[in-house]
Structures are given as C-alpha cells and as structure tokens.
Amino acid sequence: MDQIARAAGVVRRTVYGHFPSREALIAALVDIAVESVAQAHAGGRAGVDDPAEALARATLAVWEIADRYRLLVALAQRSVTMEGIRERLTPVREACAAVLQRGLDKGVFASPLPAAALAYVHEQVLFGLMEAVNAGALAADRAGRSAAVTMLISAGVPAGRAAELVESLEP
DSSP states (O other): OHHHHHHHTSOHHHHHHHOSSHHHHHHHHHHHHHHHHHHHHHHHHTTOOSHHHHHHHHHHHHHHHHHHTHHHHHHHHHHTHHHHHHHHTHHHHHHHHHHHHHHHHHTSOOOSSOHHHHHHHHHHHHHHHHHHHHTTSSOHHHHHHHHHHHHHHHTTOOHHHHHHHHHHHOO
16 A cells, blocks of 8 residues: 555555555456446447457457556456456456357357357456466567457457458557
8 A cells, every 4th residue: 555655646544545445445446447448348349340350459459458457457366356357347248249249140250159158268368468468478569469369369260360450450
C-alpha cells in the first residue's frame, strides 16, 4: 500500500481511506481492468462483418489493455483468484463465443470445440501470454500480434492466412 500511495502521490492513510485493504484495492482495479477489456473487445469487433477480422481486431485491442494490467493480474490471482477474474470476464468471453460461432457457422473457422469452449481456450491463451511476457519468454512488443495470430490459428484459420490478416491490421 505504501508503494501505491507513493505512486499516486498521496499518503498511505489516503489510500486506506478509500480502500480498507490491499485486497479491496486490487479487486477495484480488477473491475476497472475488466471494464476496459470489455470496451476494447467490443470496439475491436464493432462494424466488422468478417469473423476472422473481428476476432483479430478484438484480440489486438484487448491485448493493448491486457498488457497494461499484466502485473495486476499476477497480483490479483492471489487475492481476487482466477475464478473471480474469470467470473468478471464472463461478458467478454460470451461476446468472443458469439464471434467464434458466427465464424463456425460461416465456415471461416473450423474447430472440434464448440464456440463456448473455444472462448475459454482463447481466454486462457491470453493469460498464458501475459505470464510469458512477465517471465521474459515473449517480447511485449510482439505479444499482441502473437496473441491475435494464435487465436485465429486455434479457431482453424490456416497459419499463413492468420499471419497475413493480423499483419494487414497493424499500423
């Protein structure tokens, strides 16, 4: 809490005035992060008809947010728990499942998994990549692209097509 107070430019008592504990502060930050992820996911797929492009855009947008909160997720796993994080992410996972189902219905995606299960896989891939960046196994500046390509490949898009699509979306 001391470090958080210093980073915010206030005294520790001020932080405790708003949050009774470190866990309460982390839970509030997780709620903010989840809302940001939901907005990024929605914005990434808005107005995009092609399910593959919608998935890639949503993943790239989510990664920008997730990258900012990588260390928070590591802290939150101890106090909020992964179950609590997953519960908060339910609306994002359901939106992802809808994009995946649309792609499966159109033949853009091919998976032995139903869309709802594949959405869980995608969620866990993002968590895994966040940990990989934290551990230095993946460069942060390549992680968003890697995440989007991985999502497309896991949905059944051929690797070459997935890489081309994501590359075409990067600025």
